[in-house]
Amino acid sequence: EAGVTQSPTHLIKTRGQQATLRCSPISGHTSVYWYQQALGLGLQFLLWYDEGEERNRGNFPPRFSGRQFPNYSSELNVNALELEDSALYLCASSSPEGLAVNTGELFFGEGSRLTVL
């Protein structure tokens, strides 16, 4: 069974540009989560999508946005890039709520490393 896949693996942008990161969840998973892992700041929750809708959002400015497609894949967009947006962006998925198979853990991809110059 394929795990969570993220693309691109690495992305280099300059200040003011836009970045788009993509994530495909594990088959059968309907929830997708995005986390930012910046150096020295641990894992910060960005966004949670479930069944195509944004369910929750972390403490990030509006230039961080995303969406979830009908096939449950997801896209994270970062507009007007700033130097401090340089980080590893991790996507995770989980199975639908309420199902016995959902015991709470998230399954992570390998991440997309964004570098802003």
Add this chain to the structure above:
Amino acid sequence: AQSVAQPEDQVNVAEGNPLTVKCTYSVSGNPYLFWYVQYPNRGLQFLLKYITGDNLVKGSYGFEAEFNKSQTSFHLKKPSALVSDSALYFCAVRGPYGGATNKLIFGTGTLLAVQP
């Protein structure tokens, strides 16, 4: 609001010795607690979880964790450390299902360094 604390930025241990990585949590209601490991330039790998039941939880790679409700702790342990255990370890907590609490909140991570 739910939160988790990992008081140690780094833990050093000699190979073959027991290791403990500490975690304390704060959450309303019964906690769901998790440990993840991250190797350099990789994503997070799930190690173990506590949802309910036995306070001692066994997980992958010989790791275990003990849930202590009175001390609100969920320390990660291993009887005999390996050099290959050297990695970044994250503790995470989530509240009960539903609504805005349906996400994992991570600690800041503890770097485990096992010396040969």
